[in-house]
Amino acid sequence: MTAYWVNTFTAIHDEERLRRYAELAGPAMRAAGGRFLARGNPVDLLEGDSALRTTIIEFPDPAAARAAYESEAYQEALRVLGDSATRRITVLQGVEDD
Structure with a gap:
């Protein structure tokens, strides 16, 4: 079932590092x-x-969203971001049409 990654920034401390992220x-x-x-x-x-x-990204399923987070490519992006922002990332499961 489809999943949605919701990335919400509540504070940004360094715009340049955020851009590079x-x-x-x-x-x-x-x-x-x-x-x-x-x-x-x-x-x-x-x-x-x-x-x-806020960023919303659609994935085929929750496992794909988790795998994206854990991927080496995304982990490199996180190293660049470091402590330059405060945020919350959640993954929501999509709903099926009735």
Whole structure:
């Protein structure tokens, strides 16, 4: 079943390192079977506290999302990012159409 990787940045401490992370992370996600559905700054806030940036990536299943995270290519992107941002990554399972 489809899975969705949701990466939410709540603080950014170094824009340059974040940019370099994104240059590595994007290809790593695509190589692992991910498809970017949305990314960027919020365009509207309907409730709660706003995140600075959010990325949503579709994967064939939760195991593929986990494998993408654990891949050497993504781990290299994480080394570049280091402590330059505070974020939360969650994986959600897609719903089946009735």
